[in-house]
Amino acid sequence: MGALQSSPGQHEYGDLAEKTGFSFRQIGVLHTRFKQLSHNEETLQRDHFNEIPDLACNPIRAQIVGAFFDRRNFRENGEGTVQEIGFEEFLVVMSHFRPPSLHMTQEQRESVRREKLRFLFNMHDTDNDGTITLEEYRHLVEELLSLSETLEKNTAKSIADAAMLEVASISMGHMEPDEFYEGITFEHFLKLLNGFEIESRMNIRFLRMDTTTLCK
């Protein structure tokens, strides 16, 4: 993508830039990548993602790919999944990984934080019911451990259980023996990862992407 001034869709870029916060240059680079992934079609499908070789060795690739097709991440308050996405949705999902700008008020920082944590939450909450149940958490831990050859399912279960117990203890404090902890709601999730500083960790450097070094 050479000089952006001559590109036909620049007025579109203006909308996109406003919506997602990327700069024109970054949008241009991402558009090139989009076209490369989708083989110059208009939309991306899941199979296109599965063609990326480096992604194949990622233990949570299914969830990452799923996040792109999850309507909850499109910032339109939608729900459910779609089968294919256009460039705009691609960009919106990517915008979750933008670093916060230097001069931000406390509220802006807080909203950025919530947004990123919401993205993570959506990735964990696969059945879309608003809570992360024990099963979903177990699934998460198993995925994380799925790369190791000696997959010890039971250790994965115990780790997930211990983690869940921790969440419950932090969020609920005191529970009667008969009460049942349904699952991690978004508020509990926020409370859990309070010290996690996600606004500074969940970022990709979009700045320094160069079209010539795009990997396949």
Next chain:
Amino acid sequence: MAVLGPNRRSSNPRFTGLICGFLLVFVVFIFAASASRDAVAGNNETLRNDSHHQTNSTAHKKAFPVLSFNYDHVRKPFEISLWILLALLMKLGFHIIPTVSNVVPESCLLIFVGLLVGGFIKAIGEEAPILDSKLFFLYLLPPIILDAGYFLPIRAFTENMGTILVFAVVGTLWNAFFIGGTMYGVCQIRGAELASVDLLSCLLFGSIISAVDPVAVLAVFEEIHINELLHILVFGESLLNDAVTVVLYHLFEEFSHAGTVTVVDALLGVVCFFVVSLGGILVGAIYGLLGAFTSRFTSHTRVIEPLFVFLYSYMAYLSAEVFHLSGIMSLIACGVMMRPYVEANISHKSYTTVKYFLKMWSSVSETLIFIFLGVSTVAGPHAWNWTFVISTVILCLVSRVLGVLGLTYIINKFRIVKLTPKDQFIVAYGGLRGAIAFSLGFLLTNSKMKYMFLTAIITVIFFTVYVQGMTIRPLVELLAVKRKKENKGSINEEIHTQFLDHLLTGIECICGHYGHHHWKDKLNRFNKTYVKKWLIAGERSTEPQLISFYNKMEMKQAMMLVESGNAAKLPTIVSSVSMQNIQPRGPARRRAIPSISKSREEEIRKILRGNLQKTRQRLRSYSRHDLFIDPFEDNVSEVRFRRQRVEMERRMSHYLTVPANRQETTPVRKVCFEPEHQVYTYDDSESPRGPTVQPNPIPPDAVSLLSESPQRPNQSGAQRAKVPDEQEEQDQLKLSRCLSDPGPNKEEEGDGSFRS
């Protein structure tokens, strides 16, 4: 007699008076002894000669000396020990007086004590020992650096590596040239009597004084607990600028003899920098890998494991120093390289030993360094020159501030998390100079200039340590800089850290961008497939990081429970949430027992046994090479453990995810061990009333500790015909479960006990 400072007025005058008394006695003794050394030696000589003559000429006129005095024999180690003892007693003394140690950092107090001691020594006419460069660089500095390097927070360090390198290399270069150049300009001022100082000497001086000192930074920053980012920035810079300092120092020292510098020399200097730093790192990495490889085979000789860590690291330092490479970087690289593999291989006790020895040595070294600094100040020949000294101090400050500001402006363009002005201020203010500068100055060839330099260096050190060191704490509070957050070791955070790593790597792949995470991921995979297989013994080599973290955490919790007893406050949440609150209600599901690897089991067993077991153990034959449990210790704490056991059971369900039985009490299967390696398992549903015991002579490896069984009232009734005191004894042999286990649901009444 010199009174030890006005700040000793405390609420405990008798005690401090006692300490003062001790110290004075020691100090007097050292120097009286060394003063009388010659006299005594002389006496001994003549005595011996006399007796010799006498025995030759006549027979036994001299009585056999029942008590003789021969100080010469042990002089050197004796004095060294006395110095170290003095240092440690001072350290003790400071912490007994809390008001002072809150305001004044320890380093200041220690230098002050050194001043007093030095003054005292001079007063009695003796020659005070100076901080000898060889002593400093070979013996005092390595423990501190190794301690810092071994426990370096790797994640924070690598994430900020770029920033740290820029500060260390470019910042130090800027400091050196700015100070050197400006000092030369100052020296040209007529009337300052400094005309003899030429440009190269000024540059040499600049290079000595420009480097931020790790010892001083550690000493001050340890006490103020600022957030990890700032700590690692300043500290990392102080470590990595050693390469620059070494190169510049040698460069300018060579040239100040030669007199002129050519372009070729400058280029060679640049090449030398890369050789020094990369070579140092390479040497350190090689020794680190060797150490890791050696630790793979130490499973049968656990006692000497810590020594390998120390010796390989020290060898790395010395080997680097042989070639004039950067010893500090070598030491850091060795520690960093060695640590993950060694920790996976060595036993828990060895890990504790390594940790505590490193902390101990570095603490002693630091104390000694500061005291010696004080003594050397009083001792050394000084050449005070107002212009030189004042301008040095001012220039150090100015160049540091300018350097940090300028570099941060550039760095912030590349950082995701920008450095705020507050951060920049702390980084600039934390640029303390210390003993390394002094020792380097001391190594210069003797001349009047050297003494002037030394005076200026000491003044700068004093200024930074006292003024900056004392004021940094109130400033940190004033500016409300973020402090270090408590590390609770949450399993959730670990899970999400890993999740985030993979997520970001995945997104980078999708973006088509070979970024930071991509390379980190590749390195991790390389590490897992090749390196770990070679360097980690046994099954641990394939253990994923999450599992080892989890195991470590559980072990820590188990240890805490065991050691804390009744009254301790456990730092994790106190809540009544237990596993049953989480388990989904539903049809009973048979849970399989989580199996952990056998060697982990063994290790965990050993630890818990060591703490809980009443020893009816026959002592094995005494051997200096074995560790065995001291029977006396265990007997004394036996009664306490009886009480503790009840408490622990109550707490088990809160912390170790033991499922609460829907009925009254928690059925916990405990495993106890006879030292003859028989394993007993029994139910302990009604804890005070006595357990049922099923002796089960299965070799320990075959049984998982972690089985859980429901209450079985029928069986327990039948087997209660045990002799009560035997039960009591076996009570003490109980070992609590240390790994979480969801356990079976209570509805499986009639099922057999689980053993896997």
